[in-house]
Amino acid sequence: MRMGRRNCNPQRPCETLPDADGGRVAQGRSTPPFLTVRRRRGYADCVALHWINPFMRSSTFPHLRRMFVCLVAMCAAGTVGILSIAHAQVGKPEGLYYKSWAVVVGVENYLVAPKVPGALESAHAVAAALRGLGFDEVIELQDKEASSKHLLQILNDYLPRKVGRQDRVLFFFAGHAGVTQDSQSKELGYLVPWDAQLNNPAKAITFDQLKEFSRRSASKHILMLFDANIRGWEVTAPQPLSLEGRLSPEDDTEKRAVQVLTAAEKEEAVGRAPGQSAFVTALVAGLNGAADLNKNGWVMASELAAQVKQDVEAATKGAQHPQFVQLEGDGDVILIEGRKGAFQAGKEPTSEADRMREARIQYEQAFALLQQQKSAEEALERLNRAIGYDPSFGDAYVLKSYIRLEVLPNLEESLLAARAAVQHAPQNPDSHYSLALALTKxxxxxxxxxxxxxxxxxxxxxxxxxxxLGELYADHLNEPQKSVDAFRRYLELGGQSERAIRAVQGSAPPAEKHGP
Structure with a gap:
């Protein structure tokens, strides 16, 4: 057995894969804490971003500063706490998966069955592609290593004990497949291990055993790839994936997915020749990025299947028709993770109502990213997408102006966004205030x-x-009385800034300052 290259997460200790005789090794991680906030209705009650501006200077948007101050007070009083993501999301990975496991089987030189030209080279190519994708454990089984006993040990014992819920599993097989019938003349398909006979299922790995493995496995996402034709597997057309409301693959990572991609239909012969098969050539190309049909940086199993089917049918001039089956669940295995902000599920919205709805979704996602202290770059990307869908979306311009002023500084872009906010949302006071802050800077x-x-x-x-205004008059416009008046009005409205208090007290007559 050849063990794959370890791709260690620096946040998590590297685990050495032992033989199939031990228990699952705990997988630790550490993540920074975050503040939880309750969001009230309206843009003016935005999110506290202490990580963006630790000192919350007066140039920071007022609603952000106000909410941050309130949160600090609440934390001090014990009414709201600082939570750790590790505690809030016990058992969940930092990324899409804790670990990625692959079993890659290539049987070319059978003990008794006919040779399968190109099976070993095909298996090598698939294993290399999976390592390139960052699979943590790639187990290669070649020829006599792929005996019936060894395969069953891995499927029935080793993987079920080692694989966790938040892991991904891929099983690839290049070799012979066979079919038999039960007492009711129902076809029963099987894979032929190295030491099995082609027309005798005694030592075979039946498709029922593979389905049982998928049922027993804790892994939420399992993908099986067969460089063989499928016969005797009770399959139904895959359920269409529901994309409505799906904003990113995270929404699907908790959905169960057991998917199968085969090289041909059940009555078709799989072309064999030295070197990689047409199926594996297309498969490796897809794993290297060719399956990103919508060019969004993500490759899903359903996309891979569509690309492989198209390429194989073209390469074989219609002699082979790869089949894709959704055996269980309505999720989709993720093979390549792109930027979260670049993921868009389904078709682009076309109607005005759909575009406005999508703009709102993108805006809410940007808001949530900032609220959860996640990528500001992705939040900005989503805001730009929201504005693309709805160029008159004033609130999106306001939030973009803030990000470009305080988080990812670009003063010219902040000014442009603020002016657009004033144009498209003049009844939002933050439109004018964001412009004022950018102009001040x-x-x-x-x-x-x-x-x-x-x-x-x-x-x-x-x-x-x-x-x-009080700061502006005092620091830049040299109008002390206007500054005091502005600070006084601020205090009358409930403000508690020490600077405002000092300014108002310092301007009062002695009797007023010291009292009777």
Whole structure:
């Protein structure tokens, strides 16, 4: 048995795969903590991003600063805590899978059955492709290593004990397949191990045994690939995958998926020649990225099947028709993980209503990414997609302006987004406020004052705007009395900034300052 290359996660100790005589090794991980927040309705009650701006300067969006201050107070009072992702998601991987397992079987030189030209080279090519995809454990079984006893030991004992719920399993077989009948003349298909006879199922690996393995395995995602034709396997057409509302593959990683891809239909002969078979040539190309038919960076088993079927039918001039079967569940095995923000399930929305709905979905996903302290780059990508679907989506421009101002600084883009927010959402006070903050950072203080005043026209009780006005008058416009007036109004609206308190107290007459 040849054990595959270990691809270790730096967050998790590397595990050495022992022989099939031990228990499952625990797989540890560590992740940073995050703040949980309760989101209220409306954009002005956005998310606390302490990781973006640890000091929460006054230039930070007011709703972010306000919510952060509230959260700190609540944490101090014990009403809300800092949770660890590791505790909140016990047993879940940091990525899509904890580990990826592959058993790659190639039987070319049978003990008693006819030779299968190209089986070993095909198996080598598949194993190399899977290692290139980062599979942690690739077990290669060649010729006499693929005896009936050894295969059954791996399928019935080793893998069921080692594979966990959050793992991925792939089984590849290149060799002979056979068929027999039961007492009711029902076809029973089987794979032919190295020491089995072609027309005698006594030592065969039956398809019922493979299905039993898939039922016993804890793995949520199992993909079986057969460079052989399928006969005697009770199959039905795969259930169509429900893509409605699916925003990223994470939505499907908890869905069970047992899928099968075969080289030909049951009555077709599989072409054999030295070197890789047509099926494996197409399969390896797909695993190397050719199966990314929609060019979004992801390769799913269903995409791989579509690409392999197309390539094999073309290469064999219609002599072989690969078959794809969904044996269990309605998930989809993920073979290549692209950028989460680049994943789009289903067709592009075409109607105006669909595009607006998709824009809202992308915006909510961007919001959630920031709320969960995940990738700001992906959040920005989703906002750009939302704006592409709905160019008049003002809230998306507001959030984009903030990201470009505070998180991924690009002042010109922040200004452009803020001006677009004012154009498309003039009744949102944050549109004007985001413009004011960007103008302040650019040094255009008079224009910033005008934008803040406009925000107060929309919402006269927007306390944080008064605070920013107080700073603007004091620090840049040299108008101390206006600064005090703005700070006083901020305090009247419930603000508690020490700077505002000091400014108002410092401007009061002595009797007022010290009291009677």
């Amino acid at each position: 650019k040094g255009q203080y008079q224009e910033a004052e005008q934008a803040m005043q406009q925000a107060l026209v929309v919402n006269p009780a927007y306390g944080d705007v008064y605070f920013s």
